[in-house]
Amino acid sequence: MNNVMAGEAERPLVSAGTSGTPSVFAVTSLMLARDLRLAFRKASQLVQPLAFFALITTLFPLAVTPELTQLRRIAPGVVWAAALLSSLLALEFLFRDDAQDGTLEQYALSGRSLTGLLAAKTAAHWLLTGLPLALMAPLAGVALGVQGAALPGILASVTVGTVTLSLIGAVGAALTLGVRRSGALLSLLTLPLSIPVLIFGARATQLAIQGQPYGAPLTLLAALAVFGITVSPLAAAAAVRINLE
Amino acid sequence: MDVYGDIPANWRDLVLRKFSEAEDPQAGMSDFTLKGENVHLWRGERHVLHGVHFSVADGQCLQLTGPNGAGKTSLLRTVCGLSYPEEGHILWRGEDVRLDLPAFHAQLAYLGHEPPLKMELTARENLHYWVGVRRRLSSRELDGALERVGAQRWADRPVRTLSAGQKRRVALAGLTLMAVPLWLLDEPTTNLDAEGQRLVGRLIDEHLAAGGLAMAAVHHELIISSQGLRRLELRLE
Numbered sequence: 001m002n003n004v005m006a007g008e009a010e011r012p013l014v015s016a017g018t019s020g021t022p023s024v025f026a027v028t029s030l031m032l033a034r035d036l037r038l039a040f041r042k043a044s045q046l047v048q049p050l051a052f053f054a055l056i057t058t059l060f061p062l063a064v065t066p067e068l069t070q071l072r073r074i075a076p077g078v079v080w081a082a083a084l085l086s087s088l089l090a091l092e093f094l095f096r097d098d099a100q101d102g103t104l105e106q107y108a109l110s111g112r113s114l115t116g117l118l119a120a121k122t123a124a125h126w127l128l129t130g131l132p133l134a135l136m137a138p139l140a141g142v143a144l145g146v147q148g149a150a151l152p153g154i155l156a157s158v159t160v161g162t163v164t165l166s167l168i169g170a171v172g173a174a175l176t177l178g179v180r181r182s183g184a185l186l187s188l189l190t191l192p193l194s195i196p197v198l199i200f201g202a203r204a205t206q207l208a209i210q211g212q213p214y215g216a217p218l219t220l221l222a223a224l225a226v227f228g229i230t231v232s233p234l235a236a237a238a239a240v241r242i243n244l245e
Numbered sequence: 246m247d248v249y250g251d252i253p254a255n256w257r258d259l260v261l262r263k264f265s266e267a268e269d270p271q272a273g274m275s276d277f278t279l280k281g282e283n284v285h286l287w288r289g290e291r292h293v294l295h296g297v298h299f300s301v302a303d304g305q306c307l308q309l310t311g312p313n314g315a316g317k318t319s320l321l322r323t324v325c326g327l328s329y330p331e332e333g334h335i336l337w338r339g340e341d342v343r344l345d346l347p348a349f350h351a352q353l354a355y356l357g358h359e360p361p362l363k364m365e366l367t368a369r370e371n372l373h374y375w376v377g378v379r380r381r382l383s384s385r386e387l388d389g390a391l392e393r394v395g396a397q398r399w400a401d402r403p404v405r406t407l408s409a410g411q412k413r414r415v416a417l418a419g420l421t422l423m424a425v426p427l428w429l430l431d432e433p434t435t436n437l438d439a440e441g442q443r444l445v446g447r448l449i450d451e452h453l454a455a456g457g458l459a460m461a462a463v464h465h466e467l468i469i470s471s472q473g474l475r476r477l478e479l480r481l482e
Contacts, residue, residue, distance in 0.1 A: 020380045020424075027378055034366075034374040041365035102361035103375075109325055110378050111351030117378070244327050 027112060028120045035124035045093050049086040050132055056082040057140035068145035075144040076205035079137055080198050083158055084165065088187055090129040091169040094121070095240070099177045108244055118240065119233035122170040130162030146209050153208020153218075160221045161201040167228030168193045174239035196224060277302050277336075278458055279324070279427060284333035286319055293319045295482055296333065303426075304473045306449055306459040308466075311479035317462035318358070320479065321429050324460065325355045337427075351379070353427040358435070360416035364405035368396055368415040371404060376422045390418040394444060409436035417448060428452060428459040434467070443468050 022030070039046050060078050061071055098104045098121075107117045137158040138151040146154070172190040176182035200217040207214035277300035286294035293316040301307045309317045322328045324335050326346050335342045342349040362371045369387060376382055391400045394414040404412060413436050420428060428449070434442045446468035449459055453471045461467060467474070 022377065022379075022381050026381075030374060030377050037370070038363060038365055097363075101363065102357050102359050103363070105327065105355070105357060106361045106375060107378070108327065109350045109353065109355050111347050111349075112378055113347070245329065 024116060028116070028123075031117060031120035032124050032127070035121060036127065039124075039128045045090075046128055046132075049090040049129055050136060052089055053082050053086040053133055053136060053140070056085070058143055061143065071145045072209060075141060075146050075209060076202040078144060079140055079154065079158070079205060080161075080202040082140070083133055083137065083162065083201075084191070084194055084198055086133060087129060087162060087165045087169065088190065090125070091173050091186060091190065092183055094125050094170060094173040095177055096173070096182075099240075099243070104177075104240055105244055108241060114237040114240065115233045118170065118174070118236045119229075122166055122233065122236070125170070126163055126166040130166050131159070133162055134159040141209075149211065150205075150208040153214050154205050157201050157204035157208070157214070157218055157221060160218065160225055161197045163225040164197050164221070164228045165194055167225070167232035168197075170236045171232050171239065174236040174243070177240065177243040197221065200224070276300075278338055279460070280336040281320075281324065282334045282336065284320070284323060284330045284335065286316070286323055286328060286330050288319070292482075294323065294330070294479075297477075297479070299477050301458045301460060301475070302473075303456050303458055304453045304471070306453055306461060306467070306469060306471065306474050308474060308476050309460065309462040309479060310464075310476060312481055315479040315481050317479055318431050321355070321431050321460060321462055325353055325429050326350065327355075352425050353429060354420050354423040354425050355429040355431075356416055356420055356433060357431050360412045361419075362404045362412055362415060365403060367403055368400045368407070368418075371415060372419050372422060375419050379423060382422060386422060390422045391415075393421060393448075394418045395440075410438060410441055413437055414441065414444070417445065421448060421452075426457045428457065428461075430459060430461040432463065433461055434463065434465060446470070 057078055060074065064070065064074065095104060098107075108114050110117070134155060138154050141151055141154045142148075168190050169186075172186050172193075173182075175189060176186050179185055200220045204214040204217035204221065207217065279301040281297055281299045284294050284297040285292070297316075297320060299307060309320060311317055319328060323330050326335075326342055326349065337349050337352070361375060362368075363374075366374070368391065372387055372390070373382065388397065391397045394417050396411065396414050396418055399407060399411060404415065407415070413433075417433070420430075433445045433449075437445065442465070449461070449467065449469055450471045452459060453469075453473045458473075
């Protein structure tokens, strides 16, 4: 009986107005902390897309030609196609676990904005998959014979591009929550939408490698990212609600 | 010889309850905090809920019974706004919950079949992240809640190493931490031992005594001593 009474004294039945409600900032950082901690507890999911990216980019010199001038010419395409595919690989995990154990349901019923919560989740997903990919891309560039001067351009374009890829992926992952083996459908949904990112990203990388100004395609990539940030969490939240019904 | 031997001692209550169930939906609107009016729900070709009426006042627990597939879970999910009823309304303090779902959600806690816990996190971490989205939690409160459900000994073990009953207890701790007036519970006693089932009863009793209300789908009668227990039987049709 003692057990039951403990903690009773200060437990209000109704949370006391705004004073007990955490701020949007607090909730966002809580979500980020949770997803980062979870990801590091199951690191294999984290490493898989990165290993995939490293594998693809190192296969090309072996399969095509070890000649650097040729490799340098195909480098933008290789880096971007590999980035696209490996970000796709990570997408399946974005909402799947949370949907299976009922966490998404709890988010939808938390009284907080589901859009905001999913935006925070997507941000965590980018930190865990997009950012590491962007950091690896210059290394892949070096392996493909790209000079040092072009590496900041590659880093910038992949960083901005993966933001959009994560956002597109969030909508796709939310839409395919109810599908049992969602992998194929997910790629069918997201790859066509990712093509603008591929085009502008590869173009920016190509210009950077040729030593020309790459501001224009990079700006377009950034515009895509801004559009994604505006629209994607809303769409993802709507899709999650439909799937919970 | 007592010919009325098989009539339950609380027949008066039962009869009165019958009447209060059947009363005009408009009458006594303010008496009931949560009310369902003529709720119809279709799942594809299946007509799951056939015009369900119910009402729960502060300090009452509505126990939903009925065979598998009678729509207990569907009703709970409809009440909390996850499912959209084809017809009918759910009223919270006299207003349709659809008018402001986030505000309604801030007043309720829903516990489904599966405890919404992350296998990789410890019980304490789970509660911190789960409840922390809704309200600020002090570690003292967390400890108190874990102790209440008898979870303090394994609070720092990853949830994957816990038994189903232990997970259920952690979920119950989360429920008490939410500090909301409305509890919607789907089979809250699943996987629990006899002591755990009494714990659920005690938690609900205390919740009702504090002026809260609850709706629970159950297969086994809840062990509640509160006078506020009411029943709603859903039938297969």
